[in-house]
Amino acid sequence: MKNGIFGIINIGSSAIRMQISEFKNSKERILESIVTPIALGLDTFEKGYISLEKAKETAQILSKFAKKLDEYKIWGNYKAICTSAVRDAQNKYFFINYINAKTQLDIEIIEETHEMYIKYLGIMHDIKNFDKLSQEGLLLAYLSSGSLSLSIKAGDVDLFNSVFNSGSLRQYLLFKDINSSIRFKAYEEQMGKIISTLKQNCNELSKIKHMVGCGSSINLLVKVLKPKSNKITYKALNTLYKSIKSSEPQAISQMYSISLNDGNIIVPIVCSFSYLLKMLNLDGFLFSNATFPNQLMNYYSKSFKEKSVNKKILNQVVAYSKKYNNDLKHAKKVLHFANRLYNQLKNIHSMSQKEKMILDCACVLHDVGYYIGVNNHHQHSYYIAKSINIPGIDKEIIDYVAASVLFHRNKAKIESEDELLSAPIEKILSLKKIISLLKIADALDASHMQIIEDIDIEVSENQVKITAIALKIPFLEELTFKNKSTDFLETFGIEPKLYIKLKHE
Structure with missing residues (x-):
């Protein structure tokens, strides 16, 4: 946020805090900082739920905070965040619904890893x-x-x-x-x-x-x-x-x-x-003396930014994959081919940077399931990817990566998964794009021997010509490409064709 007023409400274990800040030319001036004690944590950590009495008391406090939003005219410019006292309560959804009905505030429960990431950014800028x-x-x-x-x-x-x-x-x-x-x-x-x-x-x-x-x-x-x-x-x-x-x-x-x-x-x-x-x-x-409301303020107002986020996330995923004896030579070769396809086919796929990051992570993780077993390794890879717990990678991205990993084999089909049948068409299309590129990239190193060193890509009206520069005839790659390229045709409406060029001819 360059200019404007922004509000943060943090519903914590021992108090509810509000901070209102004004930003001018990206510089922050704290206008108000309010702390009202309330022991929600006593309920959740001892009884497992938040009592109705505490919910009523919370609503009274937040009604006063809502008036501050009126006073500063920032109903469209605030975030209200709950941490462990609400997150761990058995009746958290009732609590949020009750507060919304009484105050009209939209309350969000922050995931543990996302909370860690915001605190990490705060410390990074403070220390x-x-x-x-x-x-x-x-x-x-x-x-x-x-x-x-x-x-x-x-x-x-x-x-x-x-x-x-x-x-x-x-x-x-x-x-x-x-x-x-x-x-x-x-x-x-x-x-x-x-x-x-x-x-x-x-x-x-x-x-x-x-x-x-x-x-x-x-x-x-x-x-x-x-x-x-x-x-x-x-x-x-x-x-x-x-x-x-x-x-x-x-x-x-x-x-x-x-x-x-x-x-x-x-x-x-x-x-x-x-x-x-x-x-x-x-x-x-x-x-670090930085308070969590202040860290939230700087994060949601976009005052805190981390450089090269996608690169750092990919490095984290590579490190994570090493726990499962991942074949990194294969993974990095697949990643290289996927990058070549992504960059050369932008006019066809129109994928975002977020989708590119999902594709990159899927390239690294698609075969980690071999650590558990060869049979149905794509399913094992799915569960391993789903278990990622890295601050800075939100749940939606993890879900996309896990799904891409699951469907990288012809044995698994998106259309056969009940949970995706009712998914928005945008999500299904995004997955199809990612999976189409992943399958081709994976096919180009099907032997895991890096026989194909690199690829050249040419696009005509009715064909995507992929010329593979190979050390020797890549029999397995040719066969696998033929089997896995159907998704690309069915997604983008243009046929990919593989041509082999021996490096030492």
Whole structure:
């Protein structure tokens, strides 16, 4: 957003927050920032649902926020976002419907990975020399009331991403019936389990040289520890932990002049960060002061932008595929052929950059299912692609990639899938375009031996002539091309023909 006023509403676990900002020449000026406490997380994390009483209280708060939208005339320029307190509630859809009926606000539940991505962008813009830290190996720890999200980065690749239901409030509620003098041992077991999962799924932890903390927990740590810079040391954390771990929350709140609610959650917060630092053998971590509403504001107003997003996503998908012993030589050759087809046939296919990204990801993942079994490997590839959990790749794109992977074999047909029969024609056409190019690209390396080095493409009125420069006669490629090129003809109405040119003729 270059100029204008934008509003953000964040429905969190312990409060509902609103930020209204004015942008002039891409510069932000915060006009209002409102925080109204409400413990939705207490309901969800303890009972599994949001009570009607809390829903009514939420509606009253949001009705006041809606008046702010009237005041600033920004009903068409706001986002209202829910995180884990609503996302994890059994009655989340009733809650959203109830709020909409009472306030006319459109509420969105943000997916965990998308929430992680927005926080990552916020940290990237807030922490000095972030790119350098990332290149050297970086753990991002987002600790909120409801969850602990961990992302391990090395260069442009994520080594690990996961969201654990181990937020500070959730941990307290889970173990609150344990005597406070030994409750810390339960927190330590919880963190021990998380660290065991990390070690099992990421064998490069020794390469991580830095850690950055973020989330609602940081404000409380800063208030208690009063660090002189944006770094909290392990020594300070450990000293604090030893002094409070066996104490009653009320005693902690009096000792540090914090609320009783903060006294309840300070021990799991300190335990979480201490254990992560100890695992990495680091002397401390940097922290970001940016609030989630501010991160949301900059994301949805398009103030935050990441360079070379599609390239980074593809790198992430390649790294993901390595877990399944993917034949990367074949995958990269198929990707090369698909790029050639995409670039040379733009006047025919009219595909968007988003569709190009889906095609690229499908080229990388179409054969990962061989890791599970040779028979019906396309189905295995589908489930592996569907399981992608990478911040920055939204669910819609993952669904498209998974479907493209499933249908890259002639054995699978779009028309036979019930869930696609009622899909919008635009989605079916988009899939058909992607699959048509993927099938031809895959056929051109059917032997997985890279016999065909490159291709030239010429388009006439009734034919797409693909000349393959080959090291030797590609028997399997010719046969597979004949079987797989039908989709292209049926989708674009023009026949692709393969001609072989031996490189050393």
